[in-house]
Amino acid sequence: MYLNFFLSSSIGIVVSVLLIFSIFQWFHLPSGNFLDWVIGGASFWWLLVIVTVPWNVYFKAKEVLAEAEQSKEKEIPVDDKQVDYVKILAKRSLLIAITLHLISAAGLYILALKGISAVGYFGSGAALLLTGLRPAISAYEYLYTRLTAIGNEWKYPRQDIVELRNRFDVNEDRIKRIEEQLDPENSYSLVANQQRYTEETRKELARLSAYLEELRATNQTEHERLAREARAAIAQLSTDGQFLDHVREIIRFFKTA
Numbered sequence: 705m706y707l708n709f710f711l712s713s714s715i716g717i718v719v720s721v722l723l724i725f726s727i728f729q730w731f732h733l734p735s736g737n738f739l740d741w742v743i744g745g746a747s748f749w750w751l752l753v754i755v756t757v758p759w760n761v762y763f764k765a766k767e768v769l770a771e772a773e774q775s776k777e778k779e780i781p782v783d784d785k786q787v788d789y790v791k792i793l794a795k796r797s798l799l800i801a802i803t804l805h806l807i808s809a810a811g812l813y814i815l816a817l818k819g820i821s822a823v824g825y826f827g828s829g830a831a832l833l834l835t836g837l838r839p840a841i842s843a844y845e846y847l848y849t850r851l852t853a854i855g856n857e858w859k860y861p862r863q864d865i866v867e868l869r870n871r872f873d874v875n876e877d878r879i880k881r882i883e884e885q886l887d888p889e890n891s892y893s894l895v896a897n898q899q900r901y902t903e904e905t906r907k908e909l910a911r912l913s914a915y916l917e918e919l920r921a922t923n924q925t926e927h928e929r930l931a932r933e934a935r936a937a938i939a940q941l942s943t944d945g946q947f948l949d950h951v952r953e954i955i956r957f958f959k960t961a
Contacts, residue, residue: 758801765794
């Protein structure tokens with residue numbers, strides 16, 4: 705992010721300096737020495753760097769420390785080693801930022817004092833002015849961000865967010881377990897067990913169907929056998945009845961003789 709910013713700002717400053725100097729030369733306006741323009745453009749770029757990088761690191765570190773302090777107050781675990789690292793980074797970035805401002809102001813003032821370029825006076829004054837102006841602007845942004853964070857915390861307490869995150873993790877684990885139970889490729893899943901149960905039930909139904917057909921065939925055979933035996937018994941009774949009739953006729957014949 706910063707690399708793209710530096711490249712774009714560098715190209716923009718170089719193009720702007722060359723364009724403005726060319727316009728002044730084209731219209732024969734008093735533009736001074738080209739070296740002054742070069743020193744002015746370089747000074748502007750350098751001041752842009754020193755008021756951006758170290759101060760951004762410093763105020764970002766202060767913001768992280770404030771969030772860590774809030775987390776400790778809410779009894780949320782915080783890595784003390786990381787907190788110590790951020791504290792050291794905040795101190796060093798502040799020292800580097802102030803040192804760069806002072807060195808830049810001194811260097812530009814020496815350039816002007818040696819008669820190399822009068823732009824050094826303006827650059828030196830700007831460096832000293834930005835030493836207090838940049839922290840003031842960042843402090844305002846920091847306070848505004850902190851107030852916004854406090855307001856959001858009252859609306860959405862940090863502990864509630866932690867509990868919501870824990871609930872989300874629990875629900876995510878449950879969903880994973882449900883997905884595992886619904887995965888047919890998992891041999892112990894509910895779907896796999898249901899498929900095995902369905903297959904076993906289908907086989908059992910096929911076996912029962914075959915057994916039922918066998919019982920039906922056996923029953924039909926038994927019914928036919930009983931029917932034949934009944935017809936044979938009826939025929940036997942008819943034969944016996946005829947024999948008895950003949951016996952009665954013979955007895956009647958002897959009685960009448």
